[in-house]
Amino acid sequence: MIRLAIGTLRRHRGAYAGTFLAALLAVALLSGGGLLLASVLTATPPADRFAAAAVVVSGERAVTVETVTHKKKKDKDKVKRKVKTERLTGAGTLPTGLAARLADLPGVAAAVPDLAFPVEVTAKGRALRGADGAPVVGHGWASAGLTPYTLRNGNPPGRGEAVLDADLAARAGLTTGAEITVTSRTGVRALRISGIAAPAGRDGLPAQGALFVADTEAAALSGLDGPTAIGILAAPGAGDLRAAVEAAIAGQAPAGQAPAGQAPAGQANAGQANAGQATAGGSTVVREVTVLTGDDRVRADLPGALPDYIAPISIFGFLIGITAFAAVFVLTGTVTLGVRQRLRELALLRTAGATPGQLRRLLSLESLLLAGCAAIPGAPLGIVAAETVAARFRRLGAVPPQFTVQINPLVLIAAAAAGLLVTAVAARIAGRRAARIAPTQALTETAVTPAGGQFTRVLSAAVAAGGAVAVLTFVPLGGPFGMGMSFVSSALLLCAVAALGPIAVRPLTAVVSRLLGAGPVGRLAGQVTRAEPRRVAAVAVPLVLMFAINATMLLNSRMLTGIAAGEQAARTAPATAQVTAPQGLALSTAETVMAVDGITGAAATIPTRIVVVAGGKPEDHAAQGLLITGTQPALDLGFTAGGLPDGGFAASRYLAGLYDWTVGQDIELRLADGHRVQLRLTGVYDRSRGFGDAVLPAALIAAHDPRGLVRGISVRYDPGTAERIRAAGPGVIVTPSSATEAAGDAQEQQGAWELMVAVTLGFTAIAILNTFAIATTGRRREFAGLRLAGATTGQLHRLAAREALIVVTAGLALGALITGIVVGTFSVAQDGVFRVIVDPATYATMAAGVAALGLLAGVLPARVLLRRQALPALTDDQ
Amino acid sequence: MRNAVVEVLDVTKTYPGGGARALDGVSVAFAAGTFCAVMGPSGSGKSTLLHCAAGLDRPDTGRVVLAGEEIGTLREPRLTQVRRRRVGFVFQSYHLMDSLSVWHNVLLPQRLAGVRPDRGWAKDVIRRVGLAGREDDRPARLSGGQRQRVALARALAGRPEVIFADEPTGALDLATGREVLQLLREAVDGLGATIVMVTHDPAAAAWADRVVFLADGRVAGELAAPTADLVAARMTAVSAR
Structure with missing residues (x-):
């Protein structure tokens, strides 16, 4: 059997090239996407700031909720534990007395309270950042010993002084004695550089620059009321x-339940090890003081000082979702087409005495051989693809600059195995009916696929379409999963179209071919396409895939950007101008600016994130700290209920809907550092895009978000005030409201989407060329017959072009239908407006691109085939 | 020969990599209104001769005159244009378009030629080959003999100067083959068609007016008013040489 398989593979080299290529690309895409995802999942922080500490005690870094369900079954108590975690964007603090207690433990040389807080440093009028734009993190000088940083020159920082790491100092050309300006949430300070320090063997740590201030000033500068970690030097x-430290922490904490609903101050609560627990709807929020050793120590660092791999995980997860779908989809189609083209040969094998089982085995074996061979170059190609995409994403800022692709052999093997599996399954399904050809039928019906299977087709299409409708109907597309779900629904609709295949294509070609069927060649093209709905479906489906998937992603992302920009404009409409500073403004500075004479209304916003625990699941959301002054509104959030918070908070319509909140309710929220607050919901607003889903008091956010800086102030003022604003806040920029741009991360998102579209566009384009090529090689005989019937090569070229035109039109129509359904529903879910085209230029470019590619793909292989075969093939041994 | 429709003059043809000459100075003419068979053992060059004579292939040297037009030196697409106007084909493997109905298959060459098809004649021809009522069927639903009849109807529908038939009965059983040969014979006798048929079957050759024998790329004699026995005897002699 294997020899026969190898033999047929060798003989049909041309016909198999297509399947081989599809399998190769599929394996490459799967392994590329897999490598990227595995790399972000296993990405380790580039350096450990706590390298010198034996043990690190960390404050809260995540909200962990444990749900315990008891199931009574035959007197047996089954306990099921479910733990869900959401990372905090800030760092929780530890009680101030803890370090002193730990220092007394035997074997402990020192217990160093570590403060880590983001700072913005300006030197010589320029913002100072680390390598690849890494943030600068401030510490007390005591923290230097945890890495350790040692002084290269100068002295430890005293009052009004700072020590910079050597890398930062070199970047700005700073030496001892130079002046720098440090902005933190507590305000702006001018500090003098007293010395330059560096970790052993390098100038600084990757991904974070270090600024050390006197230990006595660290608390005031950071605004922290306790250390964010304690490093224990042995x-x-x-x-x-470790055990001793854990015991010491546990011993000092009173065990037991903290009364629910009573929110003690975060710091007072944070020191309890596994003890302070609050019940939240049957689930328990575990507040942990974590004791870390070894590689885990790094987790005690400030979250912002470590490269963030959470966003890339979802991006790459999505990327692999899309590419895997496209790869599997295309591979299945290609294998099916390849098998169908060999029906004649399969039938002959049947007459030669092969049993259906043998044919099936032959097909499986062949496909496995092919996919196996394809996997060998496919996997390395996947590495190249992963590196290329990673490089592009790094430039876009969608992944941290430190991100590198880890070449994981397991991923490559898994991708190859997936490729093999898909190929084998597809061959098996395609061969199932072919193998059933009765030997007697073989001679007379060789060229015709056994009919039937209509029921299966319609049923599977109905299931897929039903799934799509369910997703579009029941999933809130307006939420963060909207994009993903719109992709899922268009993928399901694509499956429905692919399953229907000829049934979906037939009525379309019937219409289209008559519209385009002028002239003798056009007429022939019409007859051929009408007569062969299967072949038309096989080549049209990749076109549908290309258009529907990419147009949906592109249009939806454009739509979101557009809506966000619209809401941004509506929000700031009442304001005369936006006041910003490149470094951000400390809340105190912002208050000074807002108090400038002539300002009639101002709204300062501090971007942050909050965590909401509901149903045993912590979930984080973008939010803003908001400070409103003046008599006239400068920010219009579009309240649908209630109004601006005054000590309470407001939520977006999406958030309020998600958690079923009503105005007047008291809601428990967790701030960036894990601090728990109970706030009354005062209003529900509409314009949340590019802004955030909750609005909280600015002072609260400034105290609990480690950055805590005002990003912008919407101001409304009388003419001539702009100058006074500039004078009030050093370095502030006043931009008229009309000239403000969309938020930076919106653009970053858009860039990531467009790159993803580029990847799938490339793949689907190759898939289209490939499918057309396979379909055309299968028509050698037909072309020969036409030549014998008197067709000139020119006529055959025109025939191929006309057929391609019909196929492209049918494919685009189906693609536009799917896109219309998904984009239209998505659009209504966003803001109630029904859009299908969204962006005429993008839509037209996509459609024209797909059409041009389809025509090219239809014409080129025919040309090659006809050139290779200047004379009609008269041999009968095909 | 005064009224020759096809004249092949001193034609040689060597296939690339083929070594020996497939045709080695062949001269033969086929008269209008006659049914002529070309016979020879495998590799004798009979199919090559047919391809050259029909304008499907170009000879290396020598001339081919089809209906008064020198086609040996014509290039595509002119060659195709001459061919589809002057020549009809019937092949062992039918070469029908599976995606077209019988009716459209029959009209295809004229459509491709941009000629307004003679529908009445086409209907007549389909009736004559015994396929009346099957016009809307696809070739896939027809038997081998019926498919060959479609091919013949298609060849006749264009009123070509000459019809080339390459082993037209090769894929058919004896009885069906005989029916097809009968139709070819009737086309010559009743419709005045000219047919050149390549075959290796003496029984099939016996239906012709004249048999030309080929061996090793050369003409090895001919036979007028053949019978199956005569042809078989001559073939044995030719093959033995």
Whole structure:
């Protein structure tokens, strides 16, 4: 059997090239996407700031909710534990007395309270950042010993002084004695550089620059009321300190339940190890003081100082979702087409005495051989693809600059295995009916696929379409999963179209071919396409795929950007201008600016994130701290209920709907550092895009978000005030409201989407060329017959072009239908407006691109085939 | 020969990589209104001769005159244009378009030629080959003999100067083959068609007016008013040489 399989593969080299190529690309895409995802999932922080500490005690870094369900079954109590975690964007603090207690433990040389807080440093009028735009993190000088940073020159920082790491100092050309301006949430300070420090063997740590201030000033500068971590340095000869540290922490904490609904101050609560627990709807929020050793120590660092791999995980997860779908979809189609083209040969094998089982095995074996061969170059190609995409994403800022692709052999093997599996399954399904050809039928009906299967087709299409309708109907597309779900629904609709295949294509070609069927060649093209709905479907479906998937993603992302920009404009409409500073403004500075004479209304916003625990699941959301002054509104959030918070908070319509909140309710929220607050919902607003889903008091956010800086102030003022504003806040920029741009991360998102579209566009384009080529090689005989009937090569070229035109038109019509359904529903879910085209230029470009590619793909292989075969093939041994 | 429709003069043809000459100085003429068979053992060059004579292939040297037009030196697409106007084909493997109905298959060459098809004649021809009522069927639903009749109807529908038939009965059983040969014979006798048929079957050749024998790329004699026995005897002699 294997020899026969190898034999047929060798003989049909041309026909198999297409399947081989499809399998190769599929494996490449799967392994590329897999590598990227595996790399972000396993990405480790580039350096450990706590390298010198034996044990690190960390404050809260995540909200962990544990749900315990009891199931009574035959007197047996089954306990099911479900733990869900949401990372915090800030760092929780530890009680101030803890370090002193830990320092007394035997074997502990020192317990160093570590403060880590983001700062903005300006030197010589320019913002100072680390390598690849890494943030600068401030610490007390005591923290230097945890890495350790040692002084290269100068002295430890005293009052009004700072020590910079050597890398930062070199970037700005700063030496001891130079002046820098440091902005943190507590305000702006001018500091003098007293010395330059560096970790052993390098100038600084990757991904974070370090600024050290005097330990006595660290608390005031950071606004923290306790250390964010405690680094424990072991005394020489000390054993494992971990257990002792854990015991010491547990011993000092009162065990038991904290009364629910009573929110103690975060700091007072944070020191309890596994103890302070609050019940939240049957679930328990676990507040942990974590004791970390080894590679885990790095987790105690400030979240913002570590490269963020959470966003890339969802991006790459999505990327692999899309590419895997496209790859599997295309591969299945190609294999099916390849098998169908060999029906004649399969039938002959039947007459030669092959049993259906043998044919099926032959097909499986062949496809496995092919996919196996394809996987060998496919996997390395996947590495190249992953590197290319990673490089592009790094430039876009969608992944941290430190991100590297880890070449994981397991991923490559898994991708190859997936390619093999898909190919084998597709061959098996395609061969199932072919193998059933009765030997007697073989001679007379060789060229015709056994009919039937209509029921299966319609049923599977109905299931897929039903799934799509369900997704579009029941999933809130306006939420963060909207994009993903719109992709899922268009994928399901595509499956429905692919399953229907000829049934969907037939009525379309019937109409289209008559419209385009002028002239003798056009008429022939019409007859051929009408007569062969299967072949038309096989080549039209990749076109549908290309248009529907890419247009949906592109149009939806354009739509979101457009709506966000619209809401941004509507929000700031009442304002005369936006006041910003490149470094951000401390809330106190913002208050000074807002108090400038002539300003009649102002709204300062501090971007942050909050975590809401509901149903045993913590979920984080974008939010803003908001400070409103003046008598006239400068920010219009479009309230649908209630109004602006005054000590309470407001939520977006989406958030209020998600959690079923009503105005007047008291809601428990967790701030960026894990601090728990109970706030009354005062209003529900509409214009949340590019802004955030909750609005909280600015002072609260400034105190609990480690950055805590005002990003912008919407101001409304009388003419001539702009100058006074500039004078009030050093370095502030006043931009008229009309000239403001969309938020930066919206553009970043758009860039990531467009790159994803580029990847799938490339793949689907190759798939289209490939499918057309396979379909055309299968028509050698038909072309020969036409030549013998008197067709000139020119006529055959025109025939191929005309057929391609019909196929492209049918494919685009189906693609436009799917896109219309998904984009239209998505659009209504966003803001109630029904849009299908969204962006005429994008739509037209997509359609024209797909059409041009389809025509090219239809014409080129025919040309090659006819050139290779200047004379009609008269041999009968095909 | 005064009224020759096809004249092949001193034609040689070597296939690339083929070594020996497929045709080695062949001269033969086919008269209008006659049914002529070309016979020879495998590799004798009979199919090559047919391809050259029909303008499907170009000879290396020598001339081919089809209906008074020198076609040996014509290039595509002119060659195709001459061919579809002057020549009809019937092949062993039918070469019908599976995606077209019988009716459209029959009209295809004229459509491709941009000629207004003679529908009445086409209907007549389909009736004559015994396929009346099957016009809307696809070739896939027809038997081998019926498909060959479609091919013949298609060849006749264009009123060509000459019809080339390459082993037209090769894929058919004896009885069906005989019916097809009968139709070819009737086309010559009743419709005045000219047919050149390549075959290796003496029984089929016996239906012709004249048999030309080929061996090793050369003409090895001919036979007028053949019978199956005569042809078979001559073939044995030719093959033995």
